Amino acid sequence: MRVLDPVSFVLRKKGCDIWFVPSDATVYSAMQMMADKDVGALLVIDQGQLVGLVSERDYARKVILLGRGSKDTPVSEIMVESPITIAPECSVDEAMRLITTNRIRHLPVVCDGKILGMISIGDLVNWIAFAQDHTIEQLEHYIEGKYPC
Known part of the structure; x- marks a missing residue:
């Protein structure tokens, strides 16, 4: 487990639930979901x-800062069109770089036009912490001379 692991590993660990709305849904219904x-x-x-x-x-x-109503504003008016996406084989490190560079918090994972899921900056941070804990544990075993059989 490393930052070079593909984001498909992150999806597998967190789950691949895909939550979505159509563009003509109201902002209120999107917020409710x-x-x-x-x-x-x-x-x-x-x-x-x-x-x-x-x-x-x-x-x-x-919506809020512009004084608009969420029950009569369609999602299409506030959504980010054509969001940046990432392939499942892309590394966790590259995903984190995309999120940081573009100042975004979510990346849809897409392969050949098929949506596989979505990862967030929180998912990536959790993966990196998990990977670091695993590395530390392996190093401790190595130092102590404990090797897996």
């Missing part, structure tokens, strides 16, 4: 195609 699923963002999918991503941040900045 985020609350129900305990997630900070949803994919926006129309006719099986990824068309955007909507997050709590979008809601705060594009």
Whole structure:
């Protein structure tokens, strides 16, 4: 387990649930789903195609701060269109670089046009901590002369 591990490992560990709304859904219904699923963002999918991503941040900045109503604003008006995506074989390190460089918090994982899941900065941080704990444990065993049989 390392930062060079592919993001497919992260998806396997966290689960591949895909939560989404259509672009014509109301922002209110999207926020309700985020609350129900305990997630900070949803994919926006129309006719099986990824068309955007909507997050709590979008809601705060594009609805609340502008005095708009969430029950009459469609997701299409606040979503990030054509979000940055990542392939499942991309490394955790590269995913973290994309998130940091682009100042985003979520990356849809896509392979050949098929949506496999979504990872967040929190998922990556958890993976890195998990990998570091594993490395430390291996080093301690090595120092103590304990080798797996």
